[in-house]
Amino acid sequence: MKKVWRCKVCGYLHEGEAPPEFCPVCHAAASQFELVEEVASQHPAAAEAAERGLLQEMRETFVPHAVFAHFPNALIPTALLFLLLALIFSLESFEQSAFYLLLVGLLAVPPTFVSGLFDWQKKFAGEKAPIFVKKILLAAGLLVLLSTAIIWRWLDPQVLADGGWPAGLYFILVVAMLACVTLLGHYGGVLVFGRLRSKIAEK
Numbered sequence: 001m002k003k004v005w006r007c008k009v010c011g012y013l014h015e016g017e018a019p020p021e022f023c024p025v026c027h028a029a030a031s032q033f034e035l036v037e038e039v040a041s042q043h044p045a046a047a048e049a050a051e052r053g054l055l056q057e058m059r060e061t062f063v064p065h066a067v068f069a070h071f072p073n074a075l076i077p078t079a080l081l082f083l084l085l086a087l088i089f090s091l092e093s094f095e096q097s098a099f100y101l102l103l104v105g106l107l108a109v110p111p112t113f114v115s116g117l118f119d120w121q122k123k124f125a126g127e128k129a130p131i132f133v134k135k136i137l138l139a140a141g142l143l144v145l146l147s148t149a150i151i152w153r154w155l156d157p158q159v160l161a162d163g164g165w166p167a168g169l170y171f172i173l174v175v176a177m178l179a180c181v182t183l184l185g186h187y188g189g190v191l192v193f194g195r196l197r198s199k200i201a202e203k
């Protein structure tokens with residue numbers, strides 16, 4: 001019988017005599033792998049799972065964090081786009097739009113962060129794998145960048161229009177936010193699709 005190991009952190013499945021030294025998906029150590037034997041296609045639980053409806057499936061797989069995360073993930077790239085348009089067309093309305101988008105993005109960070117911690121406890125038992133540490137640090141970085149840019153822009157509404165190094169720095173702050181949400185989304189995808197893959201393999 002072939003041996004199948006499952007990463008307890010992200011659900012990644014590995015076939016072989018022994019678990020890998022590190023999970024290729026979430027980098028958890030070999031000790032985080034559990035032996036699941038052969039992936040049983042005729043396992044009673046698998047047959048039962050197939051019969052359950054969509055609602056039941058949703059109740060089990062609904063991830064509040066994945067829903068909240070779309071707000072900062074969408075608002076920050078849009079804010080950057082409006083800032084670019086403001087620079088290209090020298091239009092104040094675009095710059096104002098970018099500011100309001102960042103403001104709503106900032107409001108979306110606390111529920112995203114809290115739901116992330118909640119899902120981390122619920123779905124991953126608060127496992128202290130590097131991927132979660134990175135996500136928490138990136139979220140903290142995003143919060144600092146967003147707050148700094150918003151307070152700055154609120155105190156000096158002409159920061160972009162005045163040009164020079166302050167305008168450049170303000171713009172870089174927003175580019176750095178884009179880097180944060182991109183990486184946060186990437187790691188989130190790694191966690192979600194790692195689990196999806198193992199769920200599909202179970203069926």
Ligand SMILES: [Zn+2]
Pocket residue numbers: 007008009010011012023024025026027028194
């Ligand atoms: Zn893993």
